[in-house]
Amino acid sequence: MSVTDVPVPTSDDVAAAADRIRGHVRRTPLVEVASGTFGVGAPLVLKLELLQHSGSFKPRGVFNRALTQDVPSAGLVIASGGNAALALLHVGERLGHAVEVFVPETAPAVKIAKLRRHGARVHQAGRDFAEAVVASEHRAAETGALLMHAYDQMEVVAGQGTVGLELGKQCPDVDTVLVACGGGGLAGGIAAWFDRRVRVVAVEASGSPTLAASRAAGERVTISVGGVAADALGASRIGAIAWEIARRAIDEVVVVPGEAILDARRRLWDELRICAEPGAAAPLAALVGGGYVPEAYERVAVIVCGGNSDPASLS
Template identity: 80%
Template sequence: MVPAPGDIEAAAERIRGHVRRTPLIEVARGTFGVDASLVLKLELLQHTGSFKPRGLYNRALSRPVPAAGLVIASGGNAALALLHVGRRLGHPVEVFVPETAPAVKVAKLHGYGARVHQVGAGFADAAVAAERGAAQSGALLMHAYDQPEIVAGQGTVALELEQQCPDVDTVLVACGGGGLVGGTAAWYGRRVRVVAVEAEGSPTLAAARAEGERVTIGVGGVAADALGASRIGAIAWEIAQRAIDDVVVVPGQTILDARRLLWDELRICAEPGAAAPLAALTSGGYVPRPGERVAVIVCGGNSDPATLI
């Protein structure tokens, strides 16, 4: 089921008091060498350092949770978010992450006292293990990006963005599995231009558009921990065909350069995947039209600050 704006409004009401209303900042024209009216939605200041708690809270609060609790597969951010949700709501949590998950994220998971399983080389392997674990334990399976309640919850980022800045023309959103960009497009529809930005190491939506259907791709590159899905989610794909205007694929070095700009200019410590939308602007992958007002969602900050010093 594809979420409608009414589902996103219901999600916002359901998770109110559980998530932060993250700030929006105006960026002076030319700050990043971009001649455009630019605002940044700082979703990296959400609980656990990413947008993920929104969708997970929405699903956990939408249905009864078994005594076995909640289980998820994740590259790191969704697992951190689910541990936060489980602790706040009183549910046990089990997480499956790939062996390639960043050490900083795995350390946080262990620090929270989670039952952590590192399985396989990528998200797809961890997802299979999580499904098996949920079937065995009876826990509620929480998908990182491809369940209606998850996508509706992520869409509350866009709802907030519109409340904070109603005159935005275009929103640039990082895309991995598609939960955030799908929720954003589901909220805005065709009222605002929504552009998905992918890392060249994992262009799930671009590959699907090229083939006319969802396809499985290899995963790699600097943003693979956050944007490392091997296949665009079914919900995001359905939304993309009618409400995502464009897909921009950016090189890994461009992402790292944009991440450095966020730090140097604004002291924002974003993870590589969260810098991808800005990279679309700084690389010329997306060129704003004259007078266009552009919003960039900076969606995660779970990276080692030492890599920016």
């Protein structure tokens, strides 16, 4: 693997982001669960980032980028499977910026409906996230709007890393963090913050194992994506920033099947009445399914990163 010149955020960048976005985001709670809960033979702590504004961790990175740039009158534009678009809508409302979003045809109806209900200009463009990105880039060039990326911009990744900063303050003795990985903004940001002081395990859905495939190839590769968590974890290529961080600071990648994700999602509901979206249940699925087995001494934290899902799907 060759060294590249892709700039990546440091722990100092994450700390600066935390100062910048304070007052704009929630400090989400940590819940302790006893050994045996979910069928996992170890005590866990759950970081409930699904309680963040707009229902996911995404506002952290979007706020950080919007607050460090000169936003033109044309406003902000983004491509998203849904969560980053909802975050951008929230940020635009808070900061007074116009917002335009591009979502793929596979975006969940519940997320599109929420965007339109709040007055967002929503365009369904392309069969997948990559095609929606191209459409958003064309729109930004046409209108002069500030282009936001769902996971592959320095300010965005640093903002997402504030989840790890908060977790470290709430649980100073944490040994291992399990976090879902799609494009890698959240996993990369958390790994950038801890910088090997804490073990970071990225968990991917079998339908979109972008980081695992790239590690196997020794370089970033593009894959076909699908499966139950494709709306949130459906990037076809790991972000360049996350890839650089992962090579030195993400200790392990676990790939879990869709059935395990749905099982973990059901267990979150049955045990704690937490309605997580499928992608957010992936880290717990790694524990429930045995993809990751903690040592006896490990203090394990699970990031539950999103809750934009139809509760009726749990019935």
